[in-house]
Amino acid sequence: MxxxxxxxxxxxxxxxxxxxxxxxxxxxxxxxxSAALRFAAMYALLFxxxxxxxxxxxxxxxxxxxxxxxxxxxxADVESLAQRWxxxxxxxxxxxxxxxxxxxxxxxxxxxxxDPELRRVSGNLSSWPTDLTVHRVxxxxxxxxxxxxxxxxxxxxxLPGGFHLLVGRDVQVRAQLRxxxxxxxxxxxxxxxxxxxxxxxxxxxxxxxxxxNISATAAAISAGDLSRRVRISGRGDExxxxxxxxxxxxxxxxxxxxxxxxxxxxxxxxxxxxxxxxRARLEDAALHAESEADLRAAIERATTDLDGVVAVFxxxxxxxxxxxxxxxxxxxxxxxAPVLAGLVDLYSAAAEEGGLTLMFVCPDRLPLFGDRDLVxxxxxxxxxxxxxxxxxxxxxxxxxAIAGGTVTITxxxxxxxxxxxxxxxxxxxxxxxxxxxxxxxxGLGLALVQAVALLHGGSVQLSENAPxxxxxxxxxxxxxxARGIVATADA
Amino acid sequence: xxxxxxxxxxxxxxxxxxxxxxxxPAPMQLLTDTQHYCAELFADVEATQxxxxxxxxxxxxxxxxxxxxxCSLGEVxxxxxxxxxxxxxxxxxxxxx
Numbered sequence: 358m359x360x361x362x363x364x365x366x367x368x369x370x371x372x373x374x375x376x377x378x379x380x381x382x383x384x385x386x387x388x389x390x391s392a393a394l395r396f397a398a399m400y401a402l403l404f405x406x407x408x409x410x411x412x413x414x415x416x417x418x419x420x421x422x423x424x425x426x427x428x429x430x431x432x433a434d435v436e437s438l439a440q441r442w443x444x445x446x447x448x449x450x451x452x453x454x455x456x457x458x459x460x461x462x463x464x465x466x467x468x469x470x471x472d473p474e475l476r477r478v479s480g481n482l483s484s485w486p487t488d489l490t491v492h493r494v495x496x497x498x499x500x501x502x503x504x505x506x507x508x509x510x511x512x513x514x515x516l517p518g519g520f521h522l523l524v525g526r527d528v529q530v531r532a533q534l535r536x537x538x539x540x541x542x543x544x545x546x547x548x549x550x551x552x553x554x555x556x557x558x559x560x561x562x563x564x565x566x567x568x569x570n571i572s573a574t575a576a577a578i579s580a581g582d583l584s585r586r587v588r589i590s591g592r593g594d595e596x597x598x599x600x601x602x603x604x605x606x607x608x609x610x611x612x613x614x615x616x617x618x619x620x621x622x623x624x625x626x627x628x629x630x631x632x633x634x635x636r637a638r639l640e641d642a643a644l645h646a647e648s649e650a651d652l653r654a655a656i657e658r659a660t661t662d663l664d665g666v667v668a669v670f671x672x673x674x675x676x677x678x679x680x681x682x683x684x685x686x687x688x689x690x691x692x693x694a695p696v697l698a699g700l701v702d703l704y705s706a707a708a709e710e711g712g713l714t715l716m717f718v719c720p721d722r723l724p725l726f727g728d729r730d731l732v733x734x735x736x737x738x739x740x741x742x743x744x745x746x747x748x749x750x751x752x753x754x755x756x757x758a759i760a761g762g763t764v765t766i767t768x769x770x771x772x773x774x775x776x777x778x779x780x781x782x783x784x785x786x787x788x789x790x791x792x793x794x795x796x797x798x799x800g801l802g803l804a805l806v807q808a809v810a811l812l813h814g815g816s817v818q819l820s821e822n823a824p825x826x827x828x829x830x831x832x833x834x835x836x837x838x839a840r841g842i843v844a845t846a847d848a
Numbered sequence: 849x850x851x852x853x854x855x856x857x858x859x860x861x862x863x864x865x866x867x868x869x870x871x872x873p874a875p876m877q878l879l880t881d882t883q884h885y886c887a888e889l890f891a892d893v894e895a896t897q898x899x900x901x902x903x904x905x906x907x908x909x910x911x912x913x914x915x916x917x918x919c920s921l922g923e924v925x926x927x928x929x930x931x932x933x934x935x936x937x938x939x940x941x942x943x944x945x
Contacts (some may be wrong), residue, residue: 502878
């Protein structure tokens with residue numbers, strides 16, 4: 358037979374394709390799986406993309422603007438020359454070209470007028486460029502000026518009669534600007550790289566530092582120190598909120614574990630007595646019973662004791678089932694008014710027997726959304742306690758009211774009541790107040806009422822009735838629950 | 849991050865490249881960058897100045913002289929630019945555009 362450790366190992370091996378929880382992926386190195394690195398890389402990527410977008414915009418605004426201006430100037434020049442051709446024919450066009458060259462103070466104009474055989478007629482180019490077809494409209498032409506190689510932006514235009522006109526501008530300035538911009542942007546690229554890497558390192562460090570605090574606390578708790586809590590930086594940021602949530606969770610776990618310890622102690626203490634008593638009776642009967650009747654009596658008394666033990670366990674299991682929340686799936690809308698009326702009918706006989714007056718005040722309808730049986734049992738427990746602790750001649754009052762979407766069911770008695778300290782602990786399992794020590798019971802009644810209230814999203818409140826105790830069960834009304842469901846669905 | 853750097857470098861290299869390497873025609877010389885044109889332009893400036901009814905602006909003589917000197921010293925572009933300025937002043941004076 359395999360022990361737990363072997364069984365666990367075999368279980369992992371016997372499920373091919375199923376990865377054991379917590380196992381690491383063997384495909385990627387550890388540093389690539391770092392969330393901090395992903396954040397840092399994302400920051401660097403966004404930084405780089407922003408810088409690239411800015412660089413492209415700058416380029417478009419500067420070199421691009423210059424390009425557009427040059428093209429517009431050339432197009433305007435071509436248009437006016439074409440108009441001169443129309444007005445004065447070839448002679449007028451030749452004079453205009455020569456005049457424009459003579460007045461080209463910017464020293465950037467390029468003109469060439471050729472006949473249908475591509476022979477030069479006018480302009481400052483000696484011949485039609487060899488790699489430029491007459492049909493190509495816009496082109497870039499390499500030129501050399503004072504020994505410096507440059508570039509010209511040219512446009513060709515076919516005139517009536519087969520003549521071809523080439524108009525252009527020396528774009529050396531644009532080329533110089535482009536070189537300047539290129540150099541600047543390359544340096545800027547280097548700066549972007551450095552800043553991006555530096556920023557990514559800082560982001561990664563911040564992220565790791567923030568997570569290290571939480572990781573260290575989790576490791577300490579795993580090692581057994583349940584008192585550790587995550588340190589709050591005080592900045593109120595997302596990490597602080599995460600830390601606060603984790604601390605709340607740890608507090609709750611701590612309280613639950615204390616509760617389990619308490620219940621275990623209470624079970625061991627409170628159930629040991631009836632079991633021991635039953636054993637003693639059976640042992641005594643076995644040794645000293647003189648007749649079958651004596652034996653039967655001893656067995657019946659022991660059976661009664663053990664029935665009490667079973668009842669306690671059943672109550673504990675019921676509370677556990679309620680706290681597990683599985684019964685929430687069977688919630689339905691119902692009217693609690695007839696439930697209360699039925700309980701009053703059920704307990705009126707017991708009240709009369711005890712010399713008590715049972716009063717009942719309730720609206721015609723009490724719409725609730727929940728488990729009808731659990732609500733009935735919770736109110737029954739409250740009535741049980743009230744009748745048990747009320748002196749003869751007093752009044753036990755069962756009332757209900759709806760206010761602000763909350764249904765409040767109150768059971769008030771005129772008994773000894775409970776101190777404020779006892780009221781604070783009354784809903785703990787196995788707790789019994791001073792006045793209850795002489796009465797039968799296991800101290801689980803109010804614990805069950807509390808569990809039912811929490812399951813329905815409500816609460817239990819105990820207060821002074823002067824004299825006596827008032828136990829109030831607050832439950833959200835059916836309309837309130839419906840609004841909550843709609844709000845959750847919309848979110 | 850390496851991908852972004854590579855993209856930017858390729859973009860900037862593309863913007864900086866003047867012409868494809870496989871089509872490299874010989875660069876063309878401008879006829880207006882020659883001593884011959886400088887001399888022609890100086891002669892045009894003188895002829896235009898002589899044709900004026902009113903006296904030419906004082907800067908014209910200076911610009912024409914400077915232009916011819918620069919051209920003779922081999923600074924053709926600078927010389928042609930001064931001669932062009934003189935021509936613009938003359939045309940403004942004569943009302944021709």
